Amino acid sequence: MHCTICKEKDKNSIELLGINVCETCFSDISTIPVCHKKYDYYKEVIKVVLKNYIYERVTLNPVK
Numbered sequence: 001m002h003c004t005i006c007k008e009k010d011k012n013s014i015e016l017l018g019i020n021v022c023e024t025c026f027s028d029i030s031t032i033p034v035c036h037k038k039y040d041y042y043k044e045v046i047k048v049v050l051k052n053y054i055y056e057r058v059t060l061n062p063v064k
Protein backbone atom coordinates (compact mmCIF):
# COMPACT_ATOMS: atom_id res chain seq x y z
CA MET A 1 0.00 0.00 0.00
CA HIS A 2 1.22 3.46 -0.80
CA CYS A 3 0.54 6.67 1.02
CA THR A 4 -2.41 8.53 -0.45
CA ILE A 5 -0.95 11.93 0.28
CA CYS A 6 2.70 11.76 -0.77
CA LYS A 7 2.15 8.75 -3.09
CA GLU A 8 5.21 7.06 -1.68
CA LYS A 9 5.32 3.43 -0.84
CA ASP A 10 5.74 3.26 2.86
CA LYS A 11 6.32 0.52 5.32
CA ASN A 12 4.58 2.19 8.20
CA SER A 13 1.38 3.42 6.68
CA ILE A 14 -1.68 3.60 8.84
CA GLU A 15 -5.30 3.58 7.81
CA LEU A 16 -7.06 6.83 8.38
CA LEU A 17 -10.63 7.43 7.22
CA GLY A 18 -10.33 4.74 4.60
CA ILE A 19 -7.05 5.91 3.08
CA ASN A 20 -3.46 4.99 3.76
CA VAL A 21 -1.26 7.62 5.27
CA CYS A 22 2.40 7.13 6.08
CA GLU A 23 3.75 8.13 9.45
CA THR A 24 5.53 11.13 7.98
CA CYS A 25 2.39 12.56 6.44
CA PHE A 26 0.33 11.76 9.50
CA SER A 27 2.65 13.64 11.81
CA ASP A 28 2.86 16.43 9.23
CA ILE A 29 -0.90 16.77 9.19
CA SER A 30 -1.27 16.72 12.93
CA THR A 31 1.51 19.20 13.60
CA ILE A 32 1.42 21.53 10.61
CA PRO A 33 0.95 25.19 11.51
CA VAL A 34 -1.93 27.04 9.85
CA CYS A 35 0.50 29.52 8.31
CA HIS A 36 2.47 26.80 6.56
CA LYS A 37 2.25 26.81 2.78
CA LYS A 38 1.34 23.13 2.65
CA TYR A 39 -1.53 23.60 5.09
CA ASP A 40 -4.03 24.43 2.37
CA TYR A 41 -2.92 21.42 0.39
CA TYR A 42 -3.47 19.08 3.32
CA LYS A 43 -6.76 20.75 4.06
CA GLU A 44 -7.97 20.05 0.54
CA VAL A 45 -6.78 16.44 0.69
CA ILE A 46 -8.57 15.84 3.98
CA LYS A 47 -11.72 17.45 2.62
CA VAL A 48 -11.79 15.09 -0.37
CA VAL A 49 -10.95 12.09 1.80
CA LEU A 50 -13.70 12.89 4.26
CA LYS A 51 -16.20 13.32 1.47
CA ASN A 52 -15.31 9.95 -0.05
CA TYR A 53 -15.34 8.35 3.38
CA ILE A 54 -18.79 9.61 4.23
CA TYR A 55 -20.04 8.74 0.76
CA GLU A 56 -18.78 5.15 1.11
CA ARG A 57 -20.45 4.82 4.48
CA VAL A 58 -23.73 5.99 3.04
CA THR A 59 -23.62 3.61 0.09
CA LEU A 60 -22.45 0.68 2.20
CA ASN A 61 -25.04 1.25 4.89
CA PRO A 62 -28.15 2.57 3.23
CA VAL A 63 -30.74 3.97 5.55
CA LYS A 64 -33.35 1.37 6.23
Ligand SMILES: [Zn+2]
Pocket residue numbers: 003004005006007008021022023024025026
Ligand atom coordinates in the same frame (compact mmCIF):
# COMPACT_ATOMS: atom_id res chain seq x y z
ZN1 LIG B 1 3.03 10.05 2.97
